[in-house]
Amino acid sequence: MDAVKLLPCSVCRRPGPxxxxxxxxxxxxxxxxxxxxxxxxxxxxxxGEKIMWRIHKMDELAALNVTLSQLQLKEAAR
Ligand SMILES: [Zn+2]
Ligand SMILES: [Zn+2]
Known part of the structure; x- marks a missing residue:
């Protein structure tokens, strides 16, 4: 949970928190x-209206995939 909050945005990649x-x-x-x-x-x-999600062609599962892969990269870098 806390680790997720440190990641960049999974949709637009804006740096965290x-x-x-x-x-x-x-x-x-x-x-x-x-x-x-x-x-x-x-x-x-x-x-809301999910406009950013549509621009990046993302849904919740695609965003989850990004979050999990970024978490794993962080783990690997330790
Ligand atoms: Zn974003
Ligand atoms: Zn929410």
């Missing part, structure tokens, strides 16, 4: 790192 968006409420292993805009933004965000 990011929000941790839960794909399913309460399931902490399926969280996606998102900037404020791609997360809560009323136009760009997942909880």
């Amino acid at each position: 990011s929000d941790a968006h839960h794909i399913n409420q309460g399931q902490h292993f399926t969280t996606v790192a998102l900037c404020k805009d791609c997360h809560q933004g009323s136009k760009s965000g997942w909880h």
